[in-house]
Amino acid sequence: MGIHEDELDYRVPALQRGLSILQMFNASERSLSSNAIAERLGVSVSAIYRILVTLTDMGYLRKLGKNSYELGPQVLCDGFAYLASRDLVDIAMPHLNALRDRTSLSCHLSIREQTDSLYIGRAFAAQRLSVNIPIGTRIPCHCTAMGRMLLSGLTPMELDKLYQHVRLDDYPPPAPKTLPELQQLLERDRERGWVMHRSDYSTAIACAVRDHRGDVVAAINLSGPEAVMDSPIARERYRESLQQCADAISLELGGKSS
Template sequence: MNDIEEMERETDYRVPALQRGLSILGMFSARERILSMSDMAERLGVSSSAVYRIVQTLVDMGYLRRVGRNAFELGTRVISDGFSYLASRDIVEVSMPHLNALRDRTSLSCHLSIRDQTDSLYLYRALAPQRLTVNIPVGTRLPCHSTAMGRMLLTGLDELELAQLYHNVRLDDYPLPAPRTLPELQQLIARDREQGQVVHRSDYSTAIATAIYDHQGQVVAAINLSGPDAVMTTPFAQEQFLKSLLATRDSISGELGSL
């Protein structure tokens, strides 16, 4: 297959409506904050009717916002998604060297996660070089209320926000020691918030987690140390590991602007 045939084949896989939708979003800039549907159609070289459904879909999804009868600006979805991505990327870049150093000091695995609704989403792991280790891949989602890092992520919410988040979530489907009711969850998270860390045992392993804070004092992520019970269960070991974990928390939070 020659280069021309290869290019034609790749073109066949394109989705014209998606391509036009992304092109429309790319038309907005600091100089041009508001565009009409006819502006979009003219720049795409198509009729207004050809972009009507695309624009309406972008409005319905929050990527565009109608500001007049035939005028649109970028919607909050673009801004929130963009800042969420940048914040997550910054957190990983800032946290990575600190978690690697923590792993080297303790010989335990370290993980970093953020909250996505009721899930704890794993963004980074520093894997310990020992045979018995806790290894949770990047991209894994685990229920917040049943994990150490997840519970620390939930400490960023107050009692009302917790109730709203878990309004339609069944908690009694999860095995103990996960909380089984909303009041139980609220009490647990209040205690976690006061203590500033969570120790959680499961499947012959133990995890110690704490929260990461940004320049506004908001919980933006969580980190943990995790390893086999044989290493983690003695009070002295837990005390030393917790001390190292909290020092790492302070270093990462400090780079994010937390006082």
């Protein structure tokens, strides 16, 4: 929507110039001199001096040498704060729905709450024997593929602290029975980048979702009947599709693809 002519008088030229300056920086032009900035705006250096000082003082610009600038840390902080404020479910669900449509398998999204994997989203495949875990379900992390991916983001020290008062020997196989056994499992999970978990009737494959810091903030899975997932070729195809989906969600959260 354009600006009406009678609204032009309400614009703030200094603010407009300040924002225009920030928009000049990009991947190919990471730093600019004050002369170059002034030239692009069609003004003198003295006309933008106070704007440059203000942007630098607020952290939106960082001064390099005498008359050169680059984007400051505040730009990144503000940008990532916006990304983090977007609801994870809103970001992930279009990707999970598309993955469900491509594979005809159910997809789930979970986050870690202490030692539990909390299911916060699902894309249900409407076929016989589909795996359908309700939103709000909590399952101990060490017992599921998604849970193990959530734990894989922790350091050994963080994991020790989290499980120091938790018994692991009350759960049926193939869940690990001791903390050292869980540590070994997670070490292999980190190297592999995904987890496959088989139960009596179904198989689930899980991958991690990461934010702009590279931290694991969620996990997603593909799960289906054992008969559908039995073929190694099929499982590899599903795993690749799942990883692509996790990468796409991570990118929207400001992260990088695996």
